Amino acid sequence: MVVWCKNNAALLPCVLVIWSSAAFIVSYIFAVLEGHVVAFVPYISDTGTCIPESGVFGFMISVTAMLGAATMYARYKIIQAQNVRISFLSYWFNLTSLLIGILGCIGMGIVASFQETSVTTVHDVGALLTFICGIAYIFLQSIITFKACPQWSKKGTCYIRMTISVISIIALFPMIICASFDGMKFYRCEVGEEPSPYHQASAVCEWIVAFGFVTFFLTYIKEFQAVTLKITTEIQDDF
Structure with a gap:
């Protein structure tokens, strides 16, 4: 961690x-230890529905959304x-990617604020916004990485990011389809009951997509080490 963080903007x-x-x-560990979810790949939201893990889940996911938005910006x-140095991309393409990514972070904030069993519709909308916009963001960023090659990115990074994007896109469809078949309902761990195959398949795909996002942002660290970010303040003359 020290090596990753020591240079410039890589900390973010x-x-x-x-x-x-x-x-x-x-959140997963808390939920499993409390017996609120099955140990084998529950929905991510299931791990943050019951007390006490709901408080931990809501807080940590909210912070994740803010960190994600800051990193995207x-x-x-x-x-x-x-x-500016070497023109390789349309201004609007870069801006569109950012706005889609911010929408995904807003969706994550909704997921953290509205629990699955209390305001189900709002929670599900937030989850769909998070995953769909998140995948769209990393796919657009993969394209940008290819366009920036070889001046600002390496071929290996291009292929890694595009591979993560493609895997996430492929996992998104069975995640949504299986969830619709299962009714997108919360599964509580009860003796003698087991989640349906649709539930488990959807949950597995959800975890693949979620850690696809994590892995994608992991590839940012090396590039951010070569960048210095500064906040400047300008006071207007008519203040």
Whole structure:
């Protein structure tokens, strides 16, 4: 972790990757130990529905959403600066990618604020917004990475990011389809009851997509090490 964080702006994606991974894992451990979910791949939202893990889940996912938005904005500014030196991308393409990513972060905030069993419709809309916009964001960023090659990115990074994007896209469809067949309902761990195959298949795909996002942002760390971010303040003359 020290090596990842020591140079320039690399701290931002590094903290995002570690914090978001911890948010998923800690909530899962709490939920399993309390007997609220099955140990074999529950829905991510299922691990943050019951007390006490709901408080941990809501807090950590909210922070993840903010860190994600900050990292996306930093990435937007980096591409903008690179594009000034060597033009390789439309301004609108970069901006569109950022706005879609921010929508995904808003969806994550909705998921954290509205629990699955209390406001189900709002929670499900937030979850769909998170996954669909998140996948769209990493796919657009993969295209940008290819366009920036070889001046600002390496071929290996291009292929890694596109592979993560494709795997996430492939996992998205069975996640939604199986969830619709299962009714997208919360499964509580009860003696003698087992989640349906549709539930388990959808949950597996959901975890694949979630850690696809984590892995994608992990690839940002090396690039952010070569970047310095500064906040400047300008006072207007008519203040």
